[in-house]
Amino acid sequence: MLHPSHFTAVLLFALCASTVFGITMRDTPKRMFRYGAYCFALFVGSVIVFSWVMFLIAR
Amino acid sequence: MATTSNKPAAAKTPSQGFVYLPLIAGWLIPGAGHFLLGKWIRGTLIAVSIIAMFAIGLAMQGKLYTSTQDILDILCVAGDLGNGILYFLGRAAGWGGVPVQTTVADYGSKFIVVAGLLNVIAAVDAHNLRTGRKS
Numbered sequence: 001m002l003h004p005s006h007f008t009a010v011l012l013f014a015l016c017a018s019t020v021f022g023i024t025m026r027d028t029p030k031r032m033f034r035y036g037a038y039c040f041a042l043f044v045g046s047v048i049v050f051s052w053v054m055f056l057i058a059r
Numbered sequence: 060m061a062t063t064s065n066k067p068a069a070a071k072t073p074s075q076g077f078v079y080l081p082l083i084a085g086w087l088i089p090g091a092g093h094f095l096l097g098k099w100i101r102g103t104l105i106a107v108s109i110i111a112m113f114a115i116g117l118a119m120q121g122k123l124y125t126s127t128q129d130i131l132d133i134l135c136v137a138g139d140l141g142n143g144i145l146y147f148l149g150r151a152a153g154w155g156g157v158p159v160q161t162t163v164a165d166y167g168s169k170f171i172v173v174a175g176l177l178n179v180i181a182a183v184d185a186h187n188l189r190t191g192r193k194s
Contacts, residue, residue, distance in 0.1 A: 002118035016109070019107075024180050
């Protein structure tokens with residue numbers, strides 16, 4: 001049984017989803033890589049931002 | 060003159076055969092639609108991503124949705140069905156049958172659903188490649 005932390009689960013999710021998004025949404029390998037990296041950064045970045053927002057709301 | 064102007068049009072004509080084969084193959088086996096079209100690297104990356112996501116979801120004790128009594132469960136079944144043969148294999152083997160009891164297991168269930176949805180996107184992409192809508 002796998003027990004990743006929440007952030008590790010986010011990283012795994014973002015990596016797999018960004019790979020498929022990059023390949024399917026762009027035409028050339030260079031643009032695929034750039035779009036995949038962009039999606040990955042948005043996934044992880046938004047999680048960090050919303051985590052801090054929830055932390056500040058809960059205080 | 061006429062032969063030179065016909066060459067680009069002939070090059071764009073899709074090859075003969077069943078046009079929905081990459082779509083169906085891509086749905087049943089992740090990445091197979093791209094493999095059929097000779098896109099080996101894209102197909103491999105898609106297959107690894109989707110199968111890994113499905114396997115991680117199962118390893119986190121996520122469940123394969125079977126119930127169709129609740130509207131949210133129906134949507135999750137639809138997402139799970141996107142996994143194609145992985146879903147039917149999992150159902151036949153009894154994987155992911157335990158009820159969700161932990162937060163991580165709930166994440167695992169969502170991993171499996173999203174893997175199915177991503178597989179549908181990948182299969183449609185293979186269809187677009189086959190019809191020439193995408194290069």
